[in-house]
Amino acid sequence: MAEEPKTLKALNRQIEASPPFVKGGSRAVLGEGPLHPALALVGEQPGDSEDRAGRVFVGPAGKLLDKALAAAGIDRKTVYVTNAVKHFKFEQRGKKRLHARPNAGEVKHYRWWLKKELDIVKPQVAVAMGATATLALAGRPMPVNANRGRADFEGHPGFITVHPSSLLRIKDGADRRAAFRQFVTDLKRARKMALENGGDDEPRRKS
DSSP states (O other), X not given: OOOOOOSHHHHHHXXXXXXXXXXXXXXXXXXXXXXXXXXXXXXXXXXXXXXHHTSSSOSHHHHHHHHHHHHTTOOGGGSEEEESSSSOBEEEETTEEEEOOOOHHHHHHHHHHHHHHHHHHOOSEEEEESHHHHHHHHSSOOOHHHHOEXXXXXXXXXXXXXXXXXXXXXXXXXXXXHHHHHHHHHHHHHHHHHHHTTOOSSOBOOO
8 A cells, every 4th residue: 555645745746647547638637826825725536638738627617616706806826726637538529528427426435635735734724626526525415406505514614605617617708797796705605715715825835
């Protein structure tokens, strides 16, 4: 059994050296951001853009997340951003690689890594964006709409909100704008919660 990593660098080396547990992704996409942030934002898994770039949240959902963070008055450089599943699960359809949602078993496989990652990063509040991230952080299914807001993730302060990709799927413009405003409100609430818990908008940069 591999030695338990004590640093983020050691953990990331372990993740990169391990084969994907899902069908698809060519490489692990690691979390990014400072240690001891007010917020850690946890998504589902890398998408096509992230798999190709090797960086977290750089595709359409990532651009929307950046816009929402800016609207909430949060500098992305002050938050830690990662995913519950570290590889892109997809189905090949011709030249296209279509996103496939990780199942509960696959999420469980990656969960040890996520928990260890957050133990090292030590955010004041972990924000679960979407159902997969919520499952990974809570250890059990929790419907997003019914549980949106403050949460407890096995004794750690948490917050549940939607995944930014869900906003991209809303067809009606007015509905999409309203959903975006609610997402921004959620980010503001999570940040306020973190600051109340002793968080800092100037966290320690990772080495």
